[in-house]
Amino acid sequence: xxxxxxxxxxxxxxxxxxIRRFExxxxxxxxxxxxxxxMIHLYVGQEAVATGVCAALRQDDxxxxxxxxHGHLIAKGGRIDLMMAELMGKEAGxxxxxxxxxxxxxxxxxxxxxxxxVGAGLAIAPGAALSAKLRGTDQVTACFFGDxxxxxxxxxxxxxxxxxxxxxxxFVCENNGYGFSTPRSCHQSVSSIAERASAYDIPGETIDxxxxxxxxxxxxxxxxxxxxxxxxxxxxxxxxxxxxxxxDDDDDYRSEEEKEACTESCPICRxxxxxxxxxxxxxxxxxxxxxxxxxxxxxxxxAEECPExxxxxxxxxxxxxxxx
Amino acid sequence: xxxxxTDTEFMTYFQAVRLALKEELERDPTVFLMGEDIRxxxxxxxxxxxxxxxxxxxxxxPITESAFVGAAVGAALTGMRPVVEIMFADxxxxxxxxIINQAAKSRFMTGGQVKVPLVIRAPGGFMSxxxxxxxxxxxALFMHxxxxxxxxxxxxxxxxxxxKSAIRDDDPVLVFEHKALYFSSDEVPLDxxxxxxxxxxxxxxxxxxxxxxxxxxxxxxxxSAGDALARDGIxxxxxxxxxxxxxxxxxxxxxxxKTGRLVTVEEGCLTGGVGAxxxxxxxxxxxxxxxxxxxxxxxxxxxxxxxxxxxxxxxxSSRSIQDAVRSCLDG
Numbered sequence: 119x120x121x122x123x124x125x126x127x128x129x130x131x132x133x134x135x136x137i138r139r140f141e142x143x144x145x146x147x148x149x150x151x152x153x154x155x156x157m158i159h160l161y162v163g164q165e166a167v168a169t170g171v172c173a174a175l176r177q178d179d180x181x182x183x184x185x186x187x188h189g190h191l192i193a194k195g196g197r198i199d200l201m202m203a204e205l206m207g208k209e210a211g212x213x214x215x216x217x218x219x220x221x222x223x224x225x226x227x228x229x230x231x232x233x234x235x236v237g238a239g240l241a242i243a244p245g246a247a248l249s250a251k252l253r254g255t256d257q258v259t260a261c262f263f264g265d266x267x268x269x270x271x272x273x274x275x276x277x278x279x280x281x282x283x284x285x286x287x288x289f290v291c292e293n294n295g296y297g298f299s300t301p302r303s304c305h306q307s308v309s310s311i312a313e314r315a316s317a318y319d320i321p322g323e324t325i326d327x328x329x330x331x332x333x334x335x336x337x338x339x340x341x342x343x344x345x346x347x348x349x350x351x352x353x354x355x356x357x358x359x360x361x362x363x364x365x366d367d368d369d370d371y372r373s374e375e376e377k378e379a380c381t382e383s384c385p386i387c388r389x390x391x392x393x394x395x396x397x398x399x400x401x402x403x404x405x406x407x408x409x410x411x412x413x414x415x416x417x418x419x420x421a422e423e424c425p426e427x428x429x430x431x432x433x434x435x436x437x438x439x440x441x442x
Numbered sequence: 443x444x445x446x447x448t449d450t451e452f453m454t455y456f457q458a459v460r461l462a463l464k465e466e467l468e469r470d471p472t473v474f475l476m477g478e479d480i481r482x483x484x485x486x487x488x489x490x491x492x493x494x495x496x497x498x499x500x501x502x503x504p505i506t507e508s509a510f511v512g513a514a515v516g517a518a519l520t521g522m523r524p525v526v527e528i529m530f531a532d533x534x535x536x537x538x539x540x541i542i543n544q545a546a547k548s549r550f551m552t553g554g555q556v557k558v559p560l561v562i563r564a565p566g567g568f569m570s571x572x573x574x575x576x577x578x579x580x581x582a583l584f585m586h587x588x589x590x591x592x593x594x595x596x597x598x599x600x601x602x603x604x605x606k607s608a609i610r611d612d613d614p615v616l617v618f619e620h621k622a623l624y625f626s627s628d629e630v631p632l633d634x635x636x637x638x639x640x641x642x643x644x645x646x647x648x649x650x651x652x653x654x655x656x657x658x659x660x661x662x663x664x665x666s667a668g669d670a671l672a673r674d675g676i677x678x679x680x681x682x683x684x685x686x687x688x689x690x691x692x693x694x695x696x697x698x699x700k701t702g703r704l705v706t707v708e709e710g711c712l713t714g715g716v717g718a719x720x721x722x723x724x725x726x727x728x729x730x731x732x733x734x735x736x737x738x739x740x741x742x743x744x745x746x747x748x749x750x751x752x753x754x755x756x757x758x759s760s761r762s763i764q765d766a767v768r769s770c771l772d773g
Contacts, residue, residue, distance in 0.1 A: 217552055253522070
């Protein structure tokens with residue numbers, strides 16, 4: 119068992135707990151009609167994946183996110199007040215209210231975009247990695263996608279391109295067992311998605327995606343490989359989606375027992391136990407929780423109060439060179 | 443000796459494309475090329491170009507349009523200026539998501555956080571029995587997608603100048619070259635700073651009787667139609683669109699205000715084509731100037747056939763342009 123400094127463990131805990139409480143707050147707000155739209159895909163249950171992956175990255179590394187992207191951005195350093203403002207469609211949001219939940223991103227933090235098209239990022243990530251190579255930097259790109267996206271052509275094309283050109287990409291499959299309502303047994307024939315790495319002659323491993331340290335350590339191995347020029351790899355993190363595909367999803371395609379079982383593998387509870395086992399004081403965790411609660415409340419208040427965007431400002435965002 | 447601002451050289455359209463690419467590769471280290479078999483280069487513009495610049499900046503890709511156009515988006519978002527080639531414009535359908543949902547929207551949906559300086563070169567148009575999947579002119583599809591710029595060089599000088607502007611532009615630009623024009627020749631400015639701005643049409647032939655708004659390969663057909671009509675005393679003003687987005691409305695509308703008649707000519711098919719948009723624009727903004735209903739000349743609304751006889755019947759021509767102009771004047 120690797121030793122971690124206590125503050126490192128608390129930092130991971132803080133990130134996971136922030137994601138959890140942010141998402142639960144968004145869920146409440148959505149139910150109360152405070153978030154526009156119905157396509158709000160929450161990350162509850164999957165917190166360990168984004169947290170572990172981003173903890174293995176440098177600040178100048180890139181991530182490519184998905185429609186279920188709030189957790190990725192928080193883990194990459196996103197400010198939850200600006201994120202909450204974006205979810206509410208406000209001008210102060212990261213995307214000035216033009217993107218919303220599915221496109222929430224901060225380029226400054228190296229997030230190349232959440233994406234409303236399943237699998238699209240699998241083609242974009244190799245380009246960011248190629249760019250790093252051509253610019254002579256050692257930046258790595260981590261590409262998040264789900265089990266559903268692993269059936270898109272872009273999965274195969276992206277892995278092939280990255281493998282053929284030996285690009286510094288870490289492909290992170292968040293296997294939560296469902297593509298929307300379709301269980302994995304009905305959408306793919308392979309027992310493990312990581313096996314597909316062999317088709318491109320790159321390493322692939324399946325890990326417990328609800329164990330943040332397992333995610334961190336697997337990602338570190340892949341990042342090191344990528345950074346020293348040995349090319350891409352595929353990490354399949356098995357995890358659980360606690361909410362429906364999106365917030366308005368009835369989620370009646372899963373039995374109550376099955377949904378209940380998801381929560382048994384709670385990545386946060388498991389990590390709390392691990393922290394205590396590793397000598398952390400339970401009161402330190404309690405302090406983190408209190409601080410996070412306050413921060414989430416502040417973010418919500420900020421978002422509710424800040425102004426709406428103006429339609430006349432849209433034109434300046436279509437083209438970099440102004441309105442054509 | 444370095445070329446002066448006025449030096450020109452007689453060269454083919456594909457050589458002009460090559461010159462633009464080479465100059466921009468030399469000028470800007472963030473420019474690089476990707477595409478299928480571009481080092482071999484079926485039409486010539488990029489043949490062996492990797493021997494003249496750093497080879498890693500002229501990349502042969504697998505046959506994987508989604509991946510390399512997606513990768514171009516990723517590279518453009520992170521500081522590079524990729525120029526990708528779609529070997530035949532028809533193949534662009536394979537990577538529509540990367541163009542329409544990613545390249546075109548990345549800037550807007552992030553609230554203007556990023557630029558996407560990406561160029562997609564794609565040769566389209568009719569050429570010697572290339573049949574239904576290698577002959578299309580698909581530019582009208584992309585006019586419907588805010589966030590993309592579209593240009594179509596019709597001369598060797600524009601092949602150089604428009605492409606250079608596209609590469610220097612901070613937005614995604616589709617450059618539809620024309621297969622049949624690759625081997626046409628004319629004088630091309632050698633000045634490495636020679637560019638043709640996006641959004642500026644060219645009047646290729648002046649006339650007072652009718653405005654012929656032509657796109658890409660149809661510009662030369664429109665000019666030859668104009669010359670033939672002149673023998674009967676009909677003076678056509680031929681406008682080379684050059685760019686569709688941004689569109690040079692001023693040149694178009696001032697010409698129609700002068701002539702009072704409009705014929706549009708394109709190689710794409712009629713329904714929902716470029717001409718439909720141009721006619722809509724002119725009728726709403728210059729209605730009072732029109733002496734007769736505008737006429738659209740386009741390819742037939744059908745897949746493009748293989749047989750040379752059928753292909754010719756499907757495509758617009760100098761003859762069909764002349765007929766359209768006469769129908770305007772007779773009407």
